[in-house]
Amino acid sequence: MNSYVGVYSVVCNKAASVLIMVSLPLIVLCPLAHADYIGPGANVVGSSTVSAILKKPVDDMRVVLRGNLVKKIKHETYLFSDGTGEIQADIDDKDFPAQPVNAKTKVELVGEVDLGRKYGVEIDVKTLRILSP
Structure with a gap:
């Protein structure tokens, strides 16, 4: 049973690392994203x-x-x-x-x-x- 806990722990740690690596650029760049209203009345x-x-x-x-x-x-x-x-x-x-x-x-x-x-x-x-x- 200990081997399953070890494998589970490694898999969870890798998944968490991947999630952080993918999310970090989005979190950093989101404040830079800016859109304007382009519908009727825009100009x-x-x-x-x-x-x-x-x-x-x-x-x-x-x-x-x-x-x-x-x-x-x-x-x-x-x-x-x-x-x-x-x-x-x-x-x-x-x-x-x-x-x-x-x-x-x-x-x-x-x-x-x-x-x-x-x-x-x-x-x-x-x-x-x-x-x-």
Whole structure:
């Protein structure tokens, strides 16, 4: 019976040593691990204006705009105005709310500035919210 106790003791000591060797780097490096939130709103600059965007457009800059969709230009492309200027907004059909939207409907657009060669500066809308009908 003593031989079993000896073998068991050696096996346990080796397992404990391996566990410590594997765990130690993780324990030491865990405080160094850092992650940032990258979901919706991660890079929102805050409320912006069309005129500010057009003066100094930054590709992929997240923006929040409040105003009106003045007219539909083509499929999923609209002219948006916030009173300071007008800009094209690319809005997927699936992102429209269930309520109807017209030129008098006050909306909030959350999206990113898109600098394209073909259409210039536009907003790639991720979320459209009705503020007042």
